[in-house]
Amino acid sequence: MIWDYLKDKKKYLFPALIFLLLVDIAQLLVPLMTKKAIDGLRQSPNMNDLLVTGLIIFGLAVSVFIFRFSWRYFLLRMAFKIVVNLRNKIYYNLLKFSQHFFGKWETGDIMARAINDMRAVQRMFSFGIVTIVDAIVLGIASLIFMFSFHVKLTLIALAPMPILIFAVWFFEDKIHRTFREVQEKFSGLQNFVQEDFSGIFVIKAFNRELNEKNRFAKENQEYVDKNLKVARLFATLRPFIMFIVGLSNLLVLYFGGKLVISGELQLGSFFAFFQYLQYMSWPMMALGFAINLYQRGKASLSRVEDITEREPIVYDRENALDVDDIDSVSLKVKDLSFKYDNANESALKNINFEVKKGESVGIIGRIGSGKTTLVKNISRLVKIPEDTIIVNNRDINDYKLSSLRNMISYVPQDSFLFSTTIRENIAYFNPDMSIEKIKKAAEIADLKDAIDDLPKKYDTKLGERGVNLSGGQKQRMTIARAILKDAPFFIFDDSFSSIDTNTEEKILNNLKDILKNKTTIIIAHRISTIKYVDKIMVLDEGKIVEKGTHEELIKKQGEYYNIYKIQELKEKIAKE
Amino acid sequence: MPRHPRVVPEDNKKRKFDIDLLFWLLSYIKDKKFLVGVSVLLILLSAGLGLASPHIVRVGIDDYIGKGDYNGLLTLAVIYFFIRVFYFASQFGQMYLTAYLGQKIMYRMRLDIFEHVIKLKKSYFDKNPIGKIMTRVTTDVKALNELLTSGFVNFFSQSLMLMGILVFLFLEAWKLTLILLVITMPLLIIGTILFRKKITVLYRKIRTQIAKINSFLQESISGMSIIQLFNRQEYNSNKFMKLNNEWYNYSVDSMITRATFFPFISFLSMFAQAIIVYLGGRLVFENFITFGSLFLFLRYMRMFFRPLRQISQQYNILQRAMAASEKINNILDRKKSEVYTKEGGYKGELKGEIEFKNVWFAYEEDEYVLKDVSFKINVGETIAIVGPTGSGKTTIINLIGKFYDIQRGEIFVDGINIEDWDIQYLRKQLGIVLQDVFLFSGNIFENITFYNPDFDEKEVEELAEYVNADKFINKLTNRYETKILERGKTLSFGQRQLLSFTRTLSYEPKMFILDEATSNIDSETEKYIQDATEKLTSDRTSIIIAHRLSTIENADRILVVHKGEIRERGTHKELIQKEGLYYDLYQLQSIEENQPAK
Structure with missing residues (x-):
């Protein structure tokens, strides 16, 4: 190995x-x-x-x-x-x-x-x-x-040395292990303190300050005890090594001295022996x-x-293909069920739907209803069953991963950005993109003014001190990033959640031209985001429970209608 | 909890040795004078014994081997043996004792800081990140420990060793010693200074580079799906290689520096040996020194270079400790009265009458969360507070427990101004259940009793049964001994709430204050919570931030809070008839509750 x-x-x-x-x-x-x-x-x-x-x-x-x-x-x-x-x-x-x-x-x-x-x-x-x-x-x-x-003197002098190999091996390992215990105790102590300070409200509400101090004292003592255990080992090992080396020295002094007196050994050799002993103790x-x-x-x-x-x-199978028609995308999902490795229940159950070239689909539903899992399946971020997702009349398992993903402009749910410049983040797909195009994308995502307000503008580095983008601004960055990729298939995974409705409307308007000929999936939790799509699906517990246009679903007075009503009331209350 | 490496900005400020720090540290060893004395003695003893060994050999060479005295040699050997035994013992004693002292001091220091912090007002914890406060108690104290046990002691004992060697050598042959020092010392000092300078810069570069590599790696892991969706694998992989190559270059640079310096030190030591052999040999020939002295010189010269190197390392330890103590003192030095919860005041049995009179409150200056709020709650009443998120409902609860100070207005509890109450005594009698139930890492029993040893199992079981928490606890394999993992993530929201009910009840509260959960709770648990809420509100004054229709309808009176003001008040019937804000909130709640719960 x-x-x-x-x-x-x-x-x-x-x-x-x-x-x-x-x-x-x-x-x-x-x-x-x-x-x-x-x-x-x-x-x-x-x-x-x-x-x-x-x-x-x-x-x-x-x-x-x-x-x-x-x-x-x-x-x-x-x-x-x-x-x-x-x-x-x-x-x-x-x-x-x-x-x-x-x-x-x-x-x-x-x-x-x-x-x-x-x-x-x-x-x-x-x-x-x-x-x-x-x-x-x-x-x-x-x-x-x-x-x-001198053969005999060598053997005598080195007699104690093998103990060193054993002692160092034994103690050093023990020290290492105990040291790990010390570190564990230390993080235990850290966790204790962190927990108490995080739960300070409860401690104060129940008047438990003194009690917590006593509990801390106990943890504290345990940490001290472990440290002392290491100290004991350390305090033994090093002096012990010196002791063993000293023992060898002693043997040379006495027996070597006798040999020098009897003339069997020269004084020079006697000197040399001491030096060699020094050398020998190290290898041991x-x-x-x-x-x-x-x-x-x-x-x-x-x-x-x-x-x-x-x-x-998830990998390219042998003879994986490029997507042939890279300009337009049709999607068909057939009997798709999907279960995460460690889950008991399927996250998606028997999903069937179709999106034609240039069509847009909105998906709405509760947290955990399977919306994100569905789009993860479509972009093959997970391993999917054969013949369940068909893009341009072919199972997406047949495509090269890179070719499939080149077709998709994806806006993720968590608005993940990299700690580099704004420019590089927006031009993430292609770092060589011209600044004009980057600016254009920022404009569509209604970011232009916000970026222009920053001292270093597009060269502002994210994650640096003083650079605080709001959640909405971050989300708009991820939208700009996807716009710049300009793939024929757009997926928005709850991409407007931190953006207020006015800005949302503005961005959706700006996007209209771009999305005109593209196939689009928009996941949302707000009705306003998906009002104008060609068709809407309501997902619940991994199943499609309602399907239709906005008007149809409102008329139906089902799940979708409820969501609609709640949002309407909330808006009304906020204005009161 | 796994902690992720971050790029930490380096604290490069140079610090002078602060005399106040020394006094502060000394205050911790005041009552340990005896042990400190013993350990100083042991340090002296082991330095002396360490120096004695070569001397014995020297005596052996000159007085016994040279003269052929077998018996003398044997006696000497026995003495040598005992010196080594004592050396071992004194070294062990010294090392262990200093560690022991250090640990004792750290124990006290940590406890002091912890006690101080836990007494600070709630607002302190809002303003300072928990991680930072935590570091004061843990990591910073550790840095001080390093100074105490290894810093001071090493400096002391190594300097002692060095001086001892010099004294011996000078007594033996001062000219030879002087020549050795004049030739090797300047080289050693210049070499060390140059090396320190260069290696500090390089080490910093390597550390920063490693931090860069780590954060790039971590970021890539978090953003992996984006990297894959945007097909950026090759670009990223090149970038990572570049970062790695830079690390390689710095590492090679530092290796070259080290590979020059350390062999240079051994070179000096061998160089000194060459001088000793030639000049010392001449002195032996001219009968100025004996063979034994020659041996001593060879031996001491080797011992000389080691402590010198270690002493130069103490500077960094001192710097780290200075930085740490500065931060610790910052946390301790605040004027206590400003930040501690007030002690003393009215101690009476709480009846449960609460009155807010024109209360204004802001967490941040001038951003008022409550604006001119007035209301009165009578003994025994159950009041529901409703309103949209962020309207200021939770703040009202925080103020009743006096977790914050109000800016304007007055709050009366049982007709006594809250400022005059003994706060701890008051809080003990309020049974507050928050929406986000905080559970500690212990088992269920410990979380209910809050580590109070006065409870026995049966009592706790009865309490749990009263508020229906026993239903789910009994289903757990270890029942009350079940460990709470990850702050209770394994329990459902509703279960945590029931646990919190039990905990509150165990303190026999005179009032019941509840921030109802908004999350989806399964219908069975929902029923249990509802039942328990009714029981808890029945025989004491209760204030509930209500989300459930049943709770709202059961309340004696309702306060409708919106944007920091009380907009409407009255009974359910009255408010419905009014068709105002409450009416809308009620409707919203009805639709949400009618949705099938998951």
Whole structure:
């Protein structure tokens, strides 16, 4: 699994490994030089030799500097490359997923994988590989040098060291886990505070301030306890490492000292031993550390791969077609039923209707009656059954997704805008659109004056401080965006809900010319929005309950008539 | 609740160390002088013991190994062993004790802030975003903790270590030490300053870039259907790649900076070693120093570079803590009388007579929500308040509980001006049920009793039965132990209202104030609510913001509120005959209620 990501990165990996090896060799030569100097001083002192040794150490210092730089340069570049590719792949895949995926996965979860898990993956590929390779190379090389001095002393000195691998692996993992608990407690504390401050009215109404303080004290204490648990682990691990290293030092001091006295070991070697011990303690700790990095990285990688290796549900079938007649659209919906993955009941039940070329249809109904689901089906944002939606005499499942969607100018319900300039938002379909056309679209959507009032006009960035568009203005932006796309098929999903009736009338009037030859579906909750369409459908609980023109439905005195009456009364009351 | 990353504007203001902050922090350790003393001692002890080890080896080399003294070597080894054991113990003690102190202080600090905030007036919570207030209690306190436990302690112990090393080295051979310092220190200082400068800028760039990547990703997820409907996949994917590449470039830059600096530090350390071997070797030859000193130099020099690096990192911690304490103090420093709910005043049993006399009220200056409102409610009456959305009905309820202060006019409760009441005592006797029932994350039992331990299960069950809440609670698998998830999203609107009825009833209210739900409620629950409402209104003064025809018709009197004024008042019959505003509202309600409920 991990090798898959390293395979094509050999041109970084191998140089990095070579430089790493060179660093370790050069580093390990330093104690050898110290040894030489000290032995020289004891036996045949020669200032020239001493100077040469000093210079060699200096030379080694310079080369260690260069080699260290080089291996980091290659290895970390590789790690960054891997991370960039993986992140690109996450994004690329998300773009292909349908509403089935986004309905099931929370944004927070996706983001957590793309951010937190990616961080663990990055650490595994950078520090993880560095540490493990460094530890192994340095460890083995140190061993070789030490053995060459004195086999028995090496074995004695290193006896306590394996404990380090175990201790670091064990404690570090425990710290990591406990730290997670601390973070959980911390967000528990945050939730508590947030909840209390949000529900402050109830707390005050019931006079529970003191009580809440006591409850908070309890949460607070639990958080403190968890923190102290981490503190205990930390306070054990680091001093313990020092203790073990100290133990090795002690063994060298005593046994090595004895060997020096008996003449079995030279004083220089004795010095060198201390330095090698210092070198050896790092690989031992690093091994424990690297094991954890690897385990965490692997777990995170598999969570990331949950996204990068997933297949989309809605996709172009083989030999998918372009829509042939791209200028006009006829639509036929036959026995369409649709159920969301996790729902008990169907959102759409046996829907049948037809929209001829250039016709307009209005859909009205309560929240949750299936209006939005219906238009999502038509634009294939979800996976739909075969042969239920026919556009230009062909099942829309046969079309390429891009070709089908090119035909549709869609105004969504939630007036979603991107945090970029107004200009880019309106020209979302084609960023190269001329400013004249953008202005024209804004004018049709009755936005011209509002935009002209902004200091930076069309180059105003949305979402920046001080830029506050009203709900109605946002909605009109999404209308302008759809106008500029100018597709033969317009879908308005409750697109006038935040716009007052006067402005609505103005926009509908402006749209008349544009929509004249287009096929249109308008979802609305206000009668005024759909008064002039060719036919109206009333949806309730996923079924079409009434169908006809405005006049017909009024005459019928059914559901539609009720909605009409309520709105009339509300308007009257507002004026009183 | 998943939290989404956002681009947070960086707080780059430089702060001087504030002496007031120090005093404020000190006020929290006043009663912990003993523990503070112990931990200072432990810090001193572990610094000393850490420095002692190389010294022992040095003595071993010069006095025993050099002279071939086996027994002395053994004694020394034993001493060395004990020093390491004590070193371990003192380090553990010091680390744990400082963490313990820090946690104790944070505990108190959080509790103080929480208590302060929860006592603030309701209007404070309207004006300040909850998230921001929350941060004061949680994240900001955490930043201070970092300063206390790692900042101060590290600075102290590392400086101590550094000084100790220098003293030892100077005593050993001051000339050699001086030469080492003169050669390496300027390089080290210049290198560190340059590095800090460069890496701070780069880190900030990387963080901002990561934030950009994250918010782009998040925005794309939210707007995915738009991206797909407008066929913008390729464009977006290129843009994302561009953002990623920028991140890559910054990361490589920062990596190059780090990959230069850290090897440079080790280079300096090795360079120092080269000097020690040559110059120190000469000194040994000339018999100025011993082999043991040479060892000591080699050892201490390695120890010297580490604390130096750590000290330079403390600056950032200090900056963060300063920013945090500034914000915490902002929240605490307000004049208490201005924002706290008033304490003290008339404490009497509420009879339930309410009078508004020419009341004017605005949440925001000069935007009056109530204009010259006057009415009187007699003991035992049931009053229905009707009117379209935004007419000011809920505000009337808020004012009866004195959650806000009025601008003009007077409000009397039982003939006593509301200003003279003990507010907490008054609120306790009002049973207020809001339209949007707020449930806490606990189980149903806890939500009814509001964590009041005085209730037993049987009492609660009786209360629930009285207001018909038991019907749905008994259908839940864990009944009263059922956990409330996501603020009660799993319960229906009507069920939440019934729960709220039970909660209110458990406080034995002298009045009943209800903001009826407008949402669709299934007919069965509707019936239960209606029945419970009748029971609750029967034996106490009741004010109901009414949407249901049955409630309105059952009321003794009706107040019709519109645009902040009382437009009509009277009984149902009178108002219908008038054929005014009430007549229209009534008709509207009739059609809406006749629609089949879902």
